[in-house]
Amino acid sequence: MENLNERSKKVLYAVIQSYINYPDPVGSRIVTKRYAFGLSSATIRNIMADLEEMGFLAQPHTSSGRVPTDLGYRFYVDSITAGGDSYSNIEIEILQGLYRRLEILKNNIDLLLSETTKSLSMLSHYLGVAMSPASDMTTLSRINLLKYQANKAAVVLFTDEGLIKNKVISVDPEISQKDLNRIAHYLNSEFSGSTFDEIRLRLLREMSKEKIKCDSLISKAMSVCKEALYFPFNELFVSGLAEVLELPDFADLKRIRELSRAIEDKHVIIMLLDKLADSKGVQVVIGSENSMEGLKDLSLIVSPCREGDRQVGVVGIIGPTRMNYAKAMYIVENTAKFITRMLAGR
Amino acid sequence: MENLNERSKKVLYAVIQSYINYPDPVGSRIVTKRYAFGLSSATIRNIMADLEEMGFLAQPHTSSGRVPTDLGYRFYVDSITAGGDSYSNIEIEILQGLYRRLEILKNNIDLLLSETTKSLSMLSHYLGVAMSPASDMTTLSRINLLKYQANKAAVVLFTDEGLIKNKVISVDPEISQKDLNRIAHYLNSEFSGSTFDEIRLRLLREMSKEKIKCDSLISKAMSVCKEALYFPFNELFVSGLAEVLELPDFADLKRIRELSRAIEDKHVIIMLLDKLADSKGVQVVIGSENSMEGLKDLSLIVSPCREGDRQVGVVGIIGPTRMNYAKAMYIVENTAKFITRMLAGR
DNA sequence: ATTAGCACTTAAGCATTGAGAGTGCTAACT
DNA sequence: AGTTAGCACTCTCAATGCTTAAGTGCTAAT
Numbered sequence: 001m002e003n004l005n006e007r008s009k010k011v012l013y014a015v016i017q018s019y020i021n022y023p024d025p026v027g028s029r030i031v032t033k034r035y036a037f038g039l040s041s042a043t044i045r046n047i048m049a050d051l052e053e054m055g056f057l058a059q060p061h062t063s064s065g066r067v068p069t070d071l072g073y074r075f076y077v078d079s080i081t082a083g084g085d086s087y088s089n090i091e092i093e094i095l096q097g098l099y100r101r102l103e104i105l106k107n108n109i110d111l112l113l114s115e116t117t118k119s120l121s122m123l124s125h126y127l128g129v130a131m132s133p134a135s136d137m138t139t140l141s142r143i144n145l146l147k148y149q150a151n152k153a154a155v156v157l158f159t160d161e162g163l164i165k166n167k168v169i170s171v172d173p174e175i176s177q178k179d180l181n182r183i184a185h186y187l188n189s190e191f192s193g194s195t196f197d198e199i200r201l202r203l204l205r206e207m208s209k210e211k212i213k214c215d216s217l218i219s220k221a222m223s224v225c226k227e228a229l230y231f232p233f234n235e236l237f238v239s240g241l242a243e244v245l246e247l248p249d250f251a252d253l254k255r256i257r258e259l260s261r262a263i264e265d266k267h268v269i270i271m272l273l274d275k276l277a278d279s280k281g282v283q284v285v286i287g288s289e290n291s292m293e294g295l296k297d298l299s300l301i302v303s304p305c306r307e308g309d310r311q312v313g314v315v316g317i318i319g320p321t322r323m324n325y326a327k328a329m330y331i332v333e334n335t336a337k338f339i340t341r342m343l344a345g346r
Numbered sequence: 347m348e349n350l351n352e353r354s355k356k357v358l359y360a361v362i363q364s365y366i367n368y369p370d371p372v373g374s375r376i377v378t379k380r381y382a383f384g385l386s387s388a389t390i391r392n393i394m395a396d397l398e399e400m401g402f403l404a405q406p407h408t409s410s411g412r413v414p415t416d417l418g419y420r421f422y423v424d425s426i427t428a429g430g431d432s433y434s435n436i437e438i439e440i441l442q443g444l445y446r447r448l449e450i451l452k453n454n455i456d457l458l459l460s461e462t463t464k465s466l467s468m469l470s471h472y473l474g475v476a477m478s479p480a481s482d483m484t485t486l487s488r489i490n491l492l493k494y495q496a497n498k499a500a501v502v503l504f505t506d507e508g509l510i511k512n513k514v515i516s517v518d519p520e521i522s523q524k525d526l527n528r529i530a531h532y533l534n535s536e537f538s539g540s541t542f543d544e545i546r547l548r549l550l551r552e553m554s555k556e557k558i559k560c561d562s563l564i565s566k567a568m569s570v571c572k573e574a575l576y577f578p579f580n581e582l583f584v585s586g587l588a589e590v591l592e593l594p595d596f597a598d599l600k601r602i603r604e605l606s607r608a609i610e611d612k613h614v615i616i617m618l619l620d621k622l623a624d625s626k627g628v629q630v631v632i633g634s635e636n637s638m639e640g641l642k643d644l645s646l647i648v649s650p651c652r653e654g655d656r657q658v659g660v661v662g663i664i665g666p667t668r669m670n671y672a673k674a675m676y677i678v679e680n681t682a683k684f685i686t687r688m689l690a691g692r
Numbered sequence: 693a694t695t696a697g698c699a700c701t702t703a704a705g706c707a708t709t710g711a712g713a714g715t716g717c718t719a720a721c722t
Numbered sequence: 723a724g725t726t727a728g729c730a731c732t733c734t735c736a737a738t739g740c741t742t743a744a745g746t747g748c749t750a751a752t
Contacts, residue, residue: 027714040726063714063732107514166512168453242607261588373745386695409701409745
């Protein structure tokens with residue numbers, strides 16, 4: 001990047017711009033035609049050869065136009081992050097309209113996130129993704145235990161992030177609703193405000209104490225707690241496959257298979273999003289910059305939804321590396337803000 | 347079907363059998379080779395021409411082999427339903443193994459169903475689908491209302507089918523937990539055992555009564571009820587797209603697009619499953635037998651999971667019309683039984 | 693009723709060809 | 723010295739024609 005003069009940069013941007021808009025490798029002639037450099041194609045050719053040598057461009061085969069490499073995109077993305085493009089009013093209005101439609105879902109996080117992914121994919125024409133926060137990092141606000149059948153109880157769990165989860169656990173038939181109330185009361189007074197990570201740790205310590213082991217009711221209660229507080233929270237929502245398959249980038253059966261495997265696994269995407277969730281602001285991961293198998297030659301635009309230190313989720317877009325980064329970043333940034341506002345404004 | 351003698355039937359079955367195993371149109375020569383009829387290819391040719399005339403077979407183009415029509419598959423499927431194929435021990439063991447792995451999820455219906463779809467698609471190599479019952483038909487077992495924040499309450503709802511759902515509703519800040527308890531108590535005593543369909547109807551009638559309109563607390567309570575009891579229950583789980591894309595039937599980009607649109611919409615599939623959920627036992631819908639746009643040339647094998655009159659869900663398989671119906675039916679039937687056992691055994 | 697034989701049809705694979713787009717290099721130009 | 727025109731070269735892609743293989747329908751013989 002050091003020995004990259006202003007003119008070369010401009011050419012690089014032009015190539016990327018063109019390739020984003022038209023899915024064909026771009027040659028020197030096209031650059032001179034579509035972008036007024038006042039230079040001949042031969043000169044552009046020389047510059048493009050230099051850019052290729054520096055690793056910003058590549059040729060699919062000798063004598064086709066050039067295509068940006070991941071490095072090229074990276075350079076481009078970094079430059080627009082610094083700049084901060086502004087967007088047309090129309091696009092902003094579409095965004096606002098979609099958000100308004102989602103506002104009625106603010107009481108149901110899962111549904112809100114899942115619908116948000118649909119908006120994301122509609123707006124961007126790429127995959128929309130959203131993830132609720134991992135359980136370890138969320139803080140317990142309140143827990144309720146409801147006796148359900150002879151040997152079952154429902155755990156209802158409120159977190160500071162506004163998540164509500166329920167699950168059924170098996171309990172000793174001897175335990176009554178009163179007992180459960182007492183246990184819940186204990187848990188609330190003891191752990192409310194702590195993250196689940198901490199809670200699990202402290203519970204483990206408590207349970208190893210001698211006196212607890214002896215008292216059968218308490219030990220039963222403890223087993224209830226242990227089961228009640230283990231929640232595999234983080235849930236991933238993905239949509240827009242149909243949208244993505246319209247792109248020329250996914251005309252290839254092999255790529256489609258790869259993508260659909262990635263979507264169905266979820267595991268890989270969750271891991272990646274988890275990694276990116278800690279940072280703040282919009283993150284861009286381009287193609288091979290992520291080391292996940294099956295996500296090569298895909299790009300991710302991700303933003304955590306956080307307010308202070310309270311993280312309520314992650315939203316993002318997944319698409320081919322040949323992506324309209326500026327637009328995608330704009331959409332993700334605003335969607336993250338919207339979700340944050342929605343879930344924090346309580 | 348009347349004027350279809352035993353020999354013609356055998357040939358029809360042979361053609362279907364062969365086509366299911368090898369995805370190429372089957373010609374008369376192949377029939378004589380793979381299945382020992384003791385007849386020459388010319389004779390088979392004549393029979394196949396007859397079968398085509400009757401609408402059981404079709405030719406993709408003059409002078410290619412023949413392919414079963416939807417009607418042909420229908421004939422075949424009806425015959426195996428009557429027969430009842432038995433399966434190898436190995437396959438039964440694989441099934442049993444997968445089921446055992448799922449047993450630990452019996453307390454979490456949604457997760458159970460969603461994992462079941464994965465098993466279904468693994469076993470069949472087609473799409474696995476599962477749906478929890480529609481809210482109208484489920485019966486309320488118990489309702490709990492938990493005050494949550496100043497103007498919010500969590501509704502926790504238990505049904506006789508073993509479903510547990512929660513949602514957040516907005517409430518008047520004046521309403522206390524005590525009030526909510528009273529409302530919940532009223533709802534439980536009044537409506538426990540009724541289906542949500544009935545409940546909504548009765549609530550509507552109650553609310554129109556004069557005296558209730560006057561009392562402000564009761565009217566507030568009623569508005570709580572109304573919101574609390576409206577649940578869009580029916581949830582659809584689908585998986586196995588990656589699996590299906592390995593099939594030669596989905597080598598075509600257009601079909602893939604169609605399929606993924608169907609999967610993302612869910613709406614269409616839900617409607618179709620809803621229709622089939624009422625009947626009992628395994629249902630087979632072949633290709634154009636369903637009138638849903640986007641599901642043409644796909645087949646569905648579906649079975650409700652019911653015990654007595656209590657329906658706990660629907661499971662099924664979606665695949666190309668060129669499907670191993672016998673196997674798919676076997677898998678669906680047993681999976682439905684398993685799910686029923688899992689959720690009814692309480 | 694069955695079958696052998698044959699002419700006919702069609703898809704699919706293969707090599708050939710020509711057009712088109714793009715490149716790199718060299719030599720001329722400013 | 724930077725820029726450009728010109729040109730030979732490369733590679734893809736679409737079209738073409740040819741051949742092969744599989745399958746059919748029909749007719750005449752068994």
